[in-house]
Amino acid sequence: MPSTTGLVCPHCGWPDGAEPFQVLSAHPTGAGGTLWTRCAxxxxxxxxxDGHGTRVVSRGRPTPAGC
Ligand SMILES: [Zn+2]
Incomplete structure (x- = not known):
């Protein structure tokens, strides 16, 4: 799995560097923190x-529309 840093969401094109569409939870750590977010x-x-900004380290599948 290649790094997703600096890319956009492959599902909807939302820029990874932009503000998260929705923040589900935040877990601050000494060096920064971990955010769980939901994309558009x-x-x-x-x-x-971390000190260099925000990186998307894991991405799930989009929520199926309908059904
Ligand atoms: Zn997306």
Missing amino acids: CGSLQARVV
Whole structure:
């Protein structure tokens, strides 16, 4: 799985560097923190915040529309 840093969401094109569409939970650590966010398409993202900014380290699948 290649790094997703600096890219956009492959599902909906939301820029990873932009403000998260929705922050589900935040877990501050000494060096920054971890954010669980939901993208505009519904996919879950794990973002690590450190001194260099925010990186998307894990991305789930979008929420199926309908059904
Ligand atoms: Zn998305």
